[in-house]
Amino acid sequence: MANMKWKSFNGIPLVVTLIWIAVFAASLHFMDKSVIAFLGILSSIVLVYYTNASKAIKMVIGAAVLLIVIPLVAGDNRYYMEVASQVGIYVAMALGLNIVVGFAGLLDLGYVAFFAAGAYAYAIFSTSQANEFIAGNLFPLNGEWFWPFLIVGLIVAAVFGVLLGLPVLRVKGDYLAIVTLGFGEIIRIIFNNLDKPINITNGPQGITPIPSPELFGLKMGTPFYFYFIVLFVIAFIVLANIRFEHSRLGRAWIAVREDELAAQSMGISLLNTKLAAFATGASFAGVVGVIFAAKQTFIDPTSFTLMESIGILVMVILGGSGSIPGVVLGAAFVTILQVQLLKEFSNFLHSLQQSGIINLPNQLDPSKFQRLVFGIMLILVALYRPNGLIPAKRKKNDLDAIKASKFGQAKLGILSKISQISSGKQS
């Protein structure tokens, strides 16, 4: 029954979406720190996705909300922009992992290593850290270098991906999960200890001050600018995701995910295909790492623990692995849950405690519940929604439509004859 209902449901009316956006935009403008208004405006993106309108209109509305409405009503509010750019960073990372886990079906538990590679690449060369092992006192570089380093981060992480992938990708399934987890830990331990014999990463002390991006002398250090930088990168990654999904390589990934043996016997090179997925996913993480380093102005190995990898995995699995809108939703949801809802909740409990209503030990602070929340989410998703909140759509070839199209004969080849015969028999 529920399924029937869902089929007759063909989207939220456009008017409802527009009113929703207007109401929350207004309330965000008039209220200073209203979490609900902010969540409302972010969730309007989901609403837009389900709106009953043509693709072009949806794109225009979505872009307008992200590029005009949010910066306009919340742009001067540092807190909102901070949260929004943090959400954006995780959305971008989750989209990168989506290629590895969602498309190619390789469970990567060490994904954060590539993020670290990108972040360290920018951090080392943009501060005086690089002088420790490169002679000539050439560093630090100024913030203008941020832009070329987006590409450098991409390349460094992709090279890392290939180097790690070459040995790792020969194993499969759950072995791969463990091996990548091990590799992620190895990378973290190495970054943590590479202050001797040559000081490259400055060990546990971390690297600071990492310069903010600059464009023609304009310092872009506030969350407001990072919001736009992140949006730009997300747009790039989403576009890449969509283009990959329907490309020859993307179809090969899906074939490998569904059945390695069958894919191999169809002439797909397993190692190359998997390596491509690994390197692509890694390169996106590298780009995001550069932005992360510039935004935080300080990095140390504690930002790149296994928890981060698991967190990003939760985003992908919860949203729906392989589904681009799902992954965006999952990443936004988990990040907001972490950085905002849990924090708000613990602030609320603290205020209760201060007025003496309840007594809360420090350890039970909800903002420390990350593992518990992740754990419960992973179990529930695995049990009840293994395909995620917005499952990936399977592209089905509609034979009749192809037959009716102009290129039917050319596309179907010998199939067209067979289908003619079979349809002839039926009639």
Added chain:
Amino acid sequence: MLLNILPQVLVDGLTLGFMYAVVALGYTMVYGILEFINFAHGEIFMVGAFVGTEVLLITDALGALEGMNPFVALFMTLVIAMVLTGGLGVLIERVAYRPLRGAPRLVPLISAIGVSFLLQDLVRFTEALARNEFYLNTPTLFTSPISLGGIATIPAKGLVVIVLAIVMMVALTLFVNKTKWGIAMRAVAQDRNTASLMTINVDKVIMLTFLIGSSLGGATGVLFAQNYGTIDPYIGFILGLKAFTAAVLGGIGNLRGAMVGGVLLGLLESLSGAYMGPLTNGAFGAEYKDVFAFSILILVLLFKPEGLFGEAVKEKV
């Protein structure tokens, strides 16, 4: 000078290795039957350590530990910890794994990762509520060191660990090889469908596997707490990972392989921890010993994926 510490390093490595070996048995038993990495097994070990420590702390608080024979106290702790962790393992299997038995292979693994995180926080949570901190010090039952002919002193607790681990492994081997249930377990591991046709209750056998594997893991937790003195909710993760490495090293699904792999890994880790620093002039010290363990895992998977004792499996379409 380097050779002077060798006996001590070997003894430490053996103690660690036997603990890896018993935890690895849990991984390998479940993998043999379900072809699934029970990611939460390391956390069951951790729960065992906490249960054991709590039992000792409570007995101590009641004033009963003073006069008690240390062996009696250890036996009591082990029994309680094994019963509880065994039950916990069965419960986890029932709630988080059994509904997913037909699902694609990654789904139960994700559920297992979830269980593992959940357990870590639940233990932290309970301890924080009960004791206001989650790093616990375990009362030591065996304090006197035993001298081995003057070349090394072996702490009595280390000897207890090794002896008990050997007892558990021998008992498990006898159980699997000689009893009716053990034969049923091997049958299910070989072919689940055929076993069920032979009137073997597959669900019960799987439950039994989790019961035994988890209680062995829990018992090792108690031994770990005895040996190292301090525990926290995160000890299970890295130890579980290394025990899994040991299982892979010996050939996953193979009991003998898990035991040998565990001891071998413990020795290698102890040796690398002690000698890597001096041999590389301090460039790479003991902080890289985890890197060493994981590198072994990766090398084994690359060059001998079936492990030392495993059989290579041909994949069928």
